[in-house]
Amino acid sequence: MTEIQFLLKLQELDIECLALETALKELSVQKEIDKLEENLRTLHDRLDRACLELNRVRKEQKHEEWEIKDITMAIDSISRKLYGGEVTNPREIENMRYRLDTLETTKRKLEDDVIGLMEKSEALESEIARVNLESTQKETEVSKLRDKRDLEIADISAKLTGMTEARGKLQVQISDSLLKKYEQLSKDRGGHVVAPIRGNICGGCYVALPSSIIILAKPNNRVVRCENCGRILCWQE
Ligand SMILES: [Zn+2]
Secondary structure, X not given: OXXXXXXXXXXXXXXXXXXXXXXXXXXXXXXXXXXXXXXXXXXXXXXXXXHHHHHHHHHHHHHHHHHHHHHHHHHHHHHHHHHOOOOOOHHHHHHHHHHHHHHHHHHHHHHHHHHHHHHHHHHHHHHHHHHXXXXXHHHHHHHHHHHHHHHHHHHHHHHHHHHHHHHHHHXXXXXXXXXXXXXXXXXXXXXXXXXXXXXXXXXOOOOEOOHHHHHHHOOOOOOOEOOOOOOEEEEOO
């Protein structure tokens, strides 16, 4: 094999390497992971909000229960006085009855509120349980996907390592000046810069090559470039 042929092989490797590096950057499993992680963040936010709200509702409930307790004590004390025969003044009795009515109305309202708060707590508790379950399922899912991604990365990285070694072996078969030319061309125009000759056609731009060019390129011992696309030509038997 001549160095031009080695260069063609090296180019194949480079293109394959580039494809693998792109695949590494654009792993579809990583996109799935990103989506699930976004989902999880939303779930955690929901969970935080529900927990905060539950805390607030429980505090409010406790506060109202204390209030009910205080009011009950006040009602008991007034009732004892009122029905114990301690108070005889009709005006005072009327005042106490009025006070008792007001307290009982407030107590009933507070009891209704407590029932409402208990219902709210229950709803929040079941929401928290639901979100927790969903989070756990999604966390398991994301953890499996991370394992899958790590395997894919390891697989591609191993391939890339193998290819770098293979490239090193090819590279020593190619003169520095040709390699430099190839690298410069690759940098300037990207893609395939070495084109095999197929029949009398340039494998890069598919234009027919003049026979003078084919004669020059055939020995594969010098750099001959396609007059149309500028690629380095490689004769193939
Ligand atoms: Zn060409």
